[in-house]
Structure formats: structure tokens, C-alpha cells
Amino acid sequence: MTEYRLTPLAKSLPATVPFVGPETQERAMGRPFEARLGANENVFGPSPHAIKAMAEAGHWMYGDPESHELRTALAAHHGTTVDHIIVGEGIDGLLGYVVRLFVGQGDAVVTSDGAYPTFNYHVAGYGGTLHKVPYREDHEDPAALFAKAGEVDAKLVYLANPDNPMGSWHRGEDIAAAMDALPVQSLLVLDEAYVETAPEGTALPLAWGDPRVIRMRTFSKAYGMAGARVGYAIAAPELITAFHKVRNHFGMNRSAQAGALAALADQAWLTEVKDRVAQARTRIAQIAQENGLLPLPSATNFVTLDCGHDGAFAKAVLDGLVARGIFVRMPFVAPQNRCIRISCGTDDDLNALAAALPDAIAAAKKG
Template sequence: MSDARPFTTLLSALPASVPFVAPEALERRRGELFELRLGANESTFGPSPRALAAMRNELERASLYGDPESFELRTALSVHLGLTREHLVIGSGIDDLLGLAVRAFLEPGSCAVTSLGAYPTFNYHVAGYGGRIESVPYRDDRNDLDALVDAARRHAARLLYLANPDNPTGSYHDAAAIAALLDALPEQTLLLLDEAYIEFAPPALPFDAEDPRVIRLRTFSKAYGMAGMRIGYAIAPRQTIAAFDKVRLHFGVNRVAQAGALSALADRAFLEGVLAEVAWGREEYTRLATALGLAALASATNFMAFDLGSPERARAVAEGLTARRVFVRVPGATPLNRLVRATVGTPSERRRFGHALEGVLKSSRV
């Protein structure tokens, strides 16, 4: 019997894929759980104790909808960042906010520019709203800012996506480089600046929230350890935030997540402890790589990418780690697919990862 309710032409043309294969899916395929979950850049330090207490308390009110304006959280963020509430919108993570930006600024058939192998959810949204992607190769394992601007100019791109710090390499462009990028942007191009890992990085570009050339995207998933709660925010001109209010899902951020984010933001001591531990862990990973005859890319994030030299060896190492119940990621695009990316976990997790990696490298297969 034929379907009398056909999908749209756009949906029918999309590939049957999602941006990621989740570790849970891999666990179901294998029939066992991972002992170390280091492939999704989640904070294994968890949320702040104050955030956990706030979320537990808020569960008592789970029968009530969350505040659709996220008023208290936007107020706290405005003080924290030196902005006004009108420059902020709260979403269910950066993935949600990327979708809002694509929906608001990308006409069907128009172009968006990104790096080849960069965080893939942006591409997912562009395809889903009928846009087209132009991808620029990395240069020396860093986003090639000049080439991105050139591609935006040649293809009259409406959007340019840049993760800074970058995922999956961990590289970082300083504030001066981002300012120069903004100055070089074609007039019709808007920069979507994904700053998911910004807390781990050197000082970022100062805020000019009314700058019409950029939307900055941040999250509570990484440094604040709240990936499972799905909450993040965008910083943009008032006019842009007002436009987002026309189309965003107003009850999309639950009240438990809002309460947790509010308390996490206030617990600066816990955050500073996490940042210090991650910085020390990156140094440990660098020493581990050297001891094992590998290179580790410099990182301004909570993960590091180990250079295995070839896609084949990277894949074999990742498979070997999976067999030892350690979850890591290998980027999908060449030449980044020679890398194995691993989260900087707790001291115990880092030791166990080091032992597992050493064991895999000593095996006859790699």
C-alpha cells in the first residue's frame, strides 16, 4: 500500500544519517558497557555540587513548565558577561541554537561555509533547511581563516561556521585573529562562532553584543559538566534575539536544567578546580604521547587529539581501545582521520586510558 502522505521533496532528498553514533548505540551493538567514556568530550568531573543540589530540589516541581524566558538565568548571565538580558537567548544546547540561526539566516539554496571535518551538527541543520555547504580543508590541523573568508566571498555565503576552540582538533585562534576575521568577512556573511570550549581557552574576543557580524554560542555541557541537561546560550544583537523569539521552542529548556545552570554559574570555585585539573591533564596526555612515540596536538579544550600518523593506524587503535571498553573518537574527514580524540578525564581515568593506549600500541595489529 503506497503512502498517501508523502514527505516533502527536501526531506526525501536528505541522507538517512545523524551527526553522531552515540556511545550507547555502540554499547548495544557490542553487548557491553564502556568502562571509560572519553569520546564525547563530556566532563567526567560532573556538575558542581551546588548545581546538583539545585537540580534535585527542582525535581520536586517537575510537574510545572519551566520559565519560557529563562529570566533568572539570563539575568545571571548578563551580570556574568557584562551584557543585558536582551542580548541573550537560552536554548537546549548549542545544537538547538545552531538550528535557530540556520533557520533565521539561511534561505533555501543559499550557501554556508565551514571547515572540512568540523563539528557536523551545523551541516546537519544546513541540509535540513535546504541550504548548501562549502567546506574548506584545515591547514596544519587548524581552521584556515583566510580560506574560510575567501570561500564565503566566492560563494556569497550567508553563514560561516567556526568552532573556536576547535572540535575535533582542539586548536585555538586568539582574539586578534578572530577580530581580523570579522573585519575581512563579506558584508552578506554572518559568523556563527561556536565557543563551546571557551572556558578552557585563553581570553576570548571582548564582547560587542550589538556587532551584527557575529553570533556567539556557548554551553553548560563542557566545563560545567551538564551535557545531559541540554542547556546553552547565544549572544547576539537585540534585533537578532527578538527574531529568534519568533521561532524558538519556548518550553524547550526544562526547569531542572535552568536551576542547575544558574547554580553552576554561581559556583566559580568548582569551575576553577575543573579548569585547573583539565589543564594538568592535558600536560599528562602530552607526556603520555611523547612516551609512546606519538604526537599530541596542542589543545585549548577538555580533550586532546593523538596523531597516529595514518587513518588505518588511527582506526586500528580506536578499535583496540573499544575492545578494552574505552570509548574514543576518530574524526571522519581526511586528513583529520589520522587522529584519535580523547577527553581529559579524572586522574584515575587518565591513568587507565594511558595503560589501555599503551597496551593497544604494543599489540601486533598496530
């Protein structure tokens, strides 16, 4: 073989990565970060019951390919039936499956300019054509997304509520109302990864079986199990069944299944974590204000800070923080790239942020 016979699509794709991991940066720097505040992980971690369940899951056995116990518990938790639920390798994995099911070469997909790079990566990976609409006052713009979907005959429309990277949110009923204008031939992929830390009323209030939407949830954020890779989607049974055509049936880690089941059962821990997240958001906002940065309102486990100037300035602040051992990230497109994004951390993490931020800003101002 002189040249690998990849498909024309595979040949055309770049070897890319939606996000550079902090470990990659640490290897390049030659030292670990002092505070890991860039990936919207949940430093408060999973329920102790989940940790115990993961340790005792029996690593020698394959996981149940149906994730039946977990799906049953999720169905009970959400007041629906097990055939409405699919479990997968994080929302990232589930987004890959839904794109694969719907998107072929040249098919239109709509998202916002600046939204989740991993979704865009999957769309490109299956040959889809992305159409983007801008944010509106640092919020996702459902009306514009749905109008664009009609214009380009989109098969999928991706919307995150609450939003990453801006931390902003819409009331669920407002999205439901906007869906009146969603074209009948477009499926809404609603990423609710951060919904547990959002105000009451943020979740979409429609029936779980509404055929116009598939909702994505995760154990990576409020449940504190990003390392476990457990996401789930809720939709009409007909759509859930389609996942069984393409998914990696034995892809789920057995201890992760057990951990998610235990985490779901410990809602008291979730409540405590939500309190800690709220406190950390307040502290991040204070630190920002003490340094002349504007914290944007957040329904998530991170706070986006408006650095008050252009993208180059925000990038300089971010680089200054990274150089001082604080792992943070920023939005990718203007005008949101005037901001940096700080995940909630422990008191120690945020003390480290408070110590590093003045110097990072001063250095950025010097240029």
C-alpha cells in the same frame, strides 16, 4: 495513505545521525565502556550547588519559557543586557534555530572540512549548500573561511574557537582582525563551546552587539552539565528577537535552567574544574608520548593525538581502544584523521587509557 507526503526536502534527506552515542556502541558490544573519553564530556561534573538546584527545581512545573533568571544572570556575568541573550537546548539546538532562520533551499553556508557534523546536519536539513575549506596546519583558517564566504555569497560562516576536533585555537583578536574580510552579507556563527578552558584572550574581544557575529556558549563542557542541554547565544538584540519566531518556547527543562543558574554562580567550582582539566591534559599528553604518539596543543577539555601514520592506522588504534573498553572518537577527514581524540578523564579513566593504549597500538601495527 499509501505513502507519507513529506516535503520534497524531507523526502530527500537521509535518516542520519551526526554522532553515534556511546550507549549505542555499548549495546552492540554487550558491555559498558570502562572509560568514557570520546564525547568531550566533563567527568568532573557540575557544581554541587547545581546538582542540588536540579534536584529541587520542581519537576512538575514547566520551565519559564523566557529563561529569564538565567538570561539575567548570564547578562550580568558577561556585562551585557538580557536582550542580547537567548537560551536553548544546547548549542546543537541553537545551531538548528540559526540555520532555520537564515538558510533556505540552495543557500550557501561556509564551514571547514572536518568541523562540527551537527552544524552540517542542520544545514542539510534546511536545504542549504555547504562549502568547505581545509584546515591550515591543524587549525581553523578564518581568512580562508571568510574569503570563501565572499566567493559563494554565504549567509552563514561557522567557526569553532577553540576548535573541535583538533583542540587548536586562535587568539580572539586575530579572529576579530580577520573579520575585516568577512563579507557584509555573511553572519559569523562563532562556536565558543570550549572557551572556558582556553587561554586568556581566546574569546572574541568585540562588543556583544556586533551585528556581524553570533557567539555560542554552553554549560555542557567546563560547567559539566552535558546531560542538561543548556546552551546560549549572544548577539545583537535584533537577531536574538528572531529566535522567538521559531524556537520551541517551552523546550527548556526546568531543572536544567535552575542548575545552569547555580553553576554560573559557582565560579570557584569552575576554576577548580579548569585546574583538573589542565592536569588531565598533561597526563594524556604524557601517556601519548610514552607510546610514541604526538599530543597536539589543546585549549579544550580533550587532547588530540597524532598517531603518526595515515587514517587507517589511527582508525585501527581507535578500534583497539574501543575493543578494550575505552570510548574515544576521531576526526572525520584527511589529513586530520591521522589523529584520535581523548577527552579529559579521572585518574582511573586515564589509568585505563594508559593500560589499553600499548596493546591497541601494537595491534594496529600488526594490521
